[in-house]
Amino acid sequence: MIGGRAGAVARKELRQIVRDTRTLLILLFLPAFFLLLFGYALSWDIRHVPLAVDDRDRSAESRTLIDAFVRSGYFSLVADLRSPTELDTLMDRNEIRAALVIPQGFAHDLLRGQAAPIQILLNGDNANTATTIMGYAMSIVQAESARRAPPSLEGTSPLVRVESRIWYNPQLRSALFLVPGLIAYIAMITAVVSTALSVVREKERNTVEQIRMAPIGSAAFLVGKTVPYFFISLVAQLGIVLVAMTLFGLPMRGSWWLLLVALSLFLIGALGLGLLVSSVADSQQLAFQIAILASFLPTLMLSGFIFPIASMPPFLQALTYLVPARYFLVALRGIFLKGLTLPAVWIELAALAAYAVVVLTLASVRLRRQWS
Amino acid sequence: MNAIEVLHLSRRFGSFVAVNDLSFDVRPGEIFGFLGANGAGKSTTIRMLCGLLRPTSGTAIVGGVDVGQEPERVKTRIGYMSQRFSLYEQLTVDQNITFFGGMYGLSGPRLAARRAFAIDMAGLSGRERLRATELAGGWRQRLALGCALLHEPPIVFLDEPTGGVDPLSRRDFWALIDGLSGAGVTVLVTTHYLDEAEHCHRIAIMAAGRLAALGSTRELKRIFDHRTIVEVRASKPVDAMRVLDELPAVEKTSVFGASVHAVLRASTADPVGALAAPLAAAGVRVVSIEPVQPSLEDVFLDVVGRAS
Numbered sequence: 001m002i003g004g005r006a007g008a009v010a011r012k013e014l015r016q017i018v019r020d021t022r023t024l025l026i027l028l029f030l031p032a033f034f035l036l037l038f039g040y041a042l043s044w045d046i047r048h049v050p051l052a053v054d055d056r057d058r059s060a061e062s063r064t065l066i067d068a069f070v071r072s073g074y075f076s077l078v079a080d081l082r083s084p085t086e087l088d089t090l091m092d093r094n095e096i097r098a099a100l101v102i103p104q105g106f107a108h109d110l111l112r113g114q115a116a117p118i119q120i121l122l123n124g125d126n127a128n129t130a131t132t133i134m135g136y137a138m139s140i141v142q143a144e145s146a147r148r149a150p151p152s153l154e155g156t157s158p159l160v161r162v163e164s165r166i167w168y169n170p171q172l173r174s175a176l177f178l179v180p181g182l183i184a185y186i187a188m189i190t191a192v193v194s195t196a197l198s199v200v201r202e203k204e205r206n207t208v209e210q211i212r213m214a215p216i217g218s219a220a221f222l223v224g225k226t227v228p229y230f231f232i233s234l235v236a237q238l239g240i241v242l243v244a245m246t247l248f249g250l251p252m253r254g255s256w257w258l259l260l261v262a263l264s265l266f267l268i269g270a271l272g273l274g275l276l277v278s279s280v281a282d283s284q285q286l287a288f289q290i291a292i293l294a295s296f297l298p299t300l301m302l303s304g305f306i307f308p309i310a311s312m313p314p315f316l317q318a319l320t321y322l323v324p325a326r327y328f329l330v331a332l333r334g335i336f337l338k339g340l341t342l343p344a345v346w347i348e349l350a351a352l353a354a355y356a357v358v359v360l361t362l363a364s365v366r367l368r369r370q371w372s
Numbered sequence: 373m374n375a376i377e378v379l380h381l382s383r384r385f386g387s388f389v390a391v392n393d394l395s396f397d398v399r400p401g402e403i404f405g406f407l408g409a410n411g412a413g414k415s416t417t418i419r420m421l422c423g424l425l426r427p428t429s430g431t432a433i434v435g436g437v438d439v440g441q442e443p444e445r446v447k448t449r450i451g452y453m454s455q456r457f458s459l460y461e462q463l464t465v466d467q468n469i470t471f472f473g474g475m476y477g478l479s480g481p482r483l484a485a486r487r488a489f490a491i492d493m494a495g496l497s498g499r500e501r502l503r504a505t506e507l508a509g510g511w512r513q514r515l516a517l518g519c520a521l522l523h524e525p526p527i528v529f530l531d532e533p534t535g536g537v538d539p540l541s542r543r544d545f546w547a548l549i550d551g552l553s554g555a556g557v558t559v560l561v562t563t564h565y566l567d568e569a570e571h572c573h574r575i576a577i578m579a580a581g582r583l584a585a586l587g588s589t590r591e592l593k594r595i596f597d598h599r600t601i602v603e604v605r606a607s608k609p610v611d612a613m614r615v616l617d618e619l620p621a622v623e624k625t626s627v628f629g630a631s632v633h634a635v636l637r638a639s640t641a642d643p644v645g646a647l648a649a650p651l652a653a654a655g656v657r658v659v660s661i662e663p664v665q666p667s668l669e670d671v672f673l674d675v676v677g678r679a680s
Contacts, residue, residue: 004474004477005474005475005477007474008470008471008473008474008475009471009474009475011470011471011474012460012463012467012470012471012474015463015467016460016462016463019462019463020462205458205461206456206458207458207459207460209454209456209458210452210458210472210519211475212424213422213424213447213450213452214447214472214475214476215444215445215447215448215475215476215477216475217444
C-alpha cells in the first residue's frame with residue numbers, strides 16, 4: 001500500500017469505484033462482454049462448410065473419401081444428392097457452399113492405380129471463403145491420394161516436394177491470433193476511459209479545488225488516483241487471459257513474469273493517455289468521447305489487431321509506430337504462442353516503456369500547469 | 373504577531389490588474405469580513421493568501437509563512453471552505469472525513485478525535501453512514517466546514533460559505549464561526565449577505581482591485597458622520613427617487629425594498645423638510661419620511677459607488 005497522502009487518495013478512489021456503477025461496468029463488465037463478443041464472433045476460421053455429395057460410384061472407396069471430408073471438421077455433410085438439378089437448388093438457397101461429385105468408376109480407376117478425377121463445386125460469391133474452402137478440399141484430397149499411392153509408385157513422385165508445416169498455431173486458428181489483440185484493445189479502452197473520467201469528474205464536481213487547497217502535490221494526487229485503476233485493470237487483464245486460455249484454448253508457452261511486465265508497461269501507458277485526455281477535457285462527456293477515439297480507433301485499426309500492418313500503405317505503416325498496441329501485440333503473441341523470452345521481446349517492451357514515459361511526462365506537465 | 377499580514381499585494385493577469393496594492397492585517401482570533409462586488413478582487417486575494425496563486429508583487433504572510441516563498445507550507449496552516457466546496461457525494465460522511473483527514477496527513481487516534489469533533493460540530497452523530505448526497509444543504513455545509521477544520525488550522529478562509537443555504541442554517545453556521553473565533557481561530561470570510569457581515573469584527577470592502585474601506589462596522593459607518601440619511605417611503609418609490617435625484621440637497625439615492633434612502637449633503641439644515649416639500653409639489657404620495665441610522669448596506673453602496 002502506498003502511504004501518506006497518495007494513499008488517502010487511492011483509498012478514496014477505490015471506495016468511489018466500488019460505489020460508482022458506471023465505472024465498475026467499464027472496468028469489469030465491458031472487458032468480459034468484449035471478450036465473449038469478439039472471441040466468438042470475430043473469427044476467420046471457416047469450419048463446418050455445408051457440403052452436398054453426389055456419389056455416383058457408391059463404393060467403399062468413395063465412402064472413404066467422403067468420410068475424410070467430414071472427419072476433417074471443415075465440412076458438414078448436409079445432403080446426399082440424387083440428381084444434378086437438386087444441386088442447383090441447394091446452392092441457390094445457400095443451403096450448401098460446396099459440393100463433391102464422385103463419378104462412376106472412381107473405385108475402379110483407383111484400384112487399377114489410375115488417376116481418378118473427382119469434381120468439387122464451390123459457391124464463389126465470397127471469394128475469400130471460396131479460396132479457403134478450396135485449400136481445405138485440396139489438402140484432404142492430397143492426403144487421401146498419398147495414403148492410397150502404392151509403394152511401388154513412390155519413385156515416380158516429384159523430386160522436390162513442399163512439406164509445409166505451420167508453427168505455433170498449427171491449425172491456424174484465428175482465435176489464437178486475435179485474443180492477444182483483444183487483450184490490448186480491452187485494456188486500452190478500460191484504462192484510458194476510466195482514468196480520464198475519474199480525473200475529469202473531480203474537475204467537473206469541483207472537488208479538485210479542495211484538493212488543491214490541501215498540502216498535497218499534484219504528483220502524489222495523480223499517483224493516488226491512478227494506482228487503483230492500474231491494479232484493477234491488471235486483474236481484469238489477467239482474468240481475460242485465463243478466460244481466453246480456458247474458452248479459446250490460448251496456449252501460454254512463455255513466462256508469466258514477462259507477461260506481467262508487458263501488461264504493466266502497456267497499462268501504465270494507457271493510464272498516462274487517460275491522464276492526458278483528462279488534461280484536455282473539462283466535462284466527463286467530452287472526456288469519454290476523446291478517450292474512446294484516442295484509445296479505440298488506433299488500437300483497432302493501426303495495431304495489427306485486425307488489419308495486417310504489412311499490407312497498409314506506407315503512410316499508415318509509419319503511423320503505426322506511434323501506437324503502443326502495435327508493440328504490445330507483437331510481445332503478447334510472442335509470449336503466448338512462441339514462448340519468447342526477454343532477449344526476443346525487449347525491443348517491444350522498451351518501446352512500451354518509452355511510450356509510457358512520454359505520455360506520463362506530457363500529462364503531468366499539462367496537469368501541473370493547470371494545477372496552479 | 374498578526375495572523376495575516378498583507379503588504380502592497382498585487383496581482384496582474386496580462387494587462388488586467390485584479391488586485392492592486394492591497395495592504396491590511398488580520399489579528400489572531402478575529403473574524404475578518406471581505407466584501408466587494410463580483411470581480412472586485414476578493415477571490416484572487418484569497419487564492420493568493422492560500423498559496424494557490426503567486427502574487428505579481430508585494431508580500432503576504434499567513435500564519436507566519438510568506439505565501440510567495442513557501443506556498444505549500446501555507447497550506448498546512450490554513451483551512452479552506454467555499455460555497456462550491458464539494459464533498460464526495462457518493463462517499464459517506466465518515467469516508468469524506470477520513471479522506472480529507474488523510475489529505476492533511478491525519479491518522480490513528482488524532483484522526484479519530486478530529487472525526488468526533490467534526491461529526492459533533494456538524495450535528496451529524498448517528499448519520500455517519502449517510503452518503504453526502506443524502507444530506508440537506510445546511511448539514512452538508514457544516515460537514516464541509518468540519519472537513520476544513522480537521523487539521524486544526526489556526527486560520528480559516530471561508531469563501532462565500534453560506535451561498536444557497538436557508539436562513540436558519542445560515543444563522544447556525546454563523547454561530548459556529550463565532551465559536552471558532554472564541555477558540556482563537558482567525559476567520560477570513562467573504563460574503564454577499566451584508567446582514568452576515570455584522571458578525572465580523574472588522575470589514576474590508578474591495579472595489580476594482582483596491583481596498584476601498586477597512587474598519588469595524590461602527591468605524592465604517594462614520595463616513596456618514598456629517599451627512600444624513602433620510603428614508604422615504606412612498607407608494608411609488610421610483611417616482612420619489614426621480615424627484616429626489618433632482619434636488620441640490622441630495623447627494624445620491626438608492627432603493628431599499630419599498631423605500632428610498634436619500635443621502636443628504638452635509639450642509640442641509642432641515643433634512644425632512646428639505647425633501648417633503650418638493651415631493652408633495654411633484655404629487656408623489658409619501659407614506660413616511662424620517663432620518664435613519666446608516667446600515668452596512670448604505671456604507672457598502674457609498675464606498676463602492678465612490679471607488680468606481
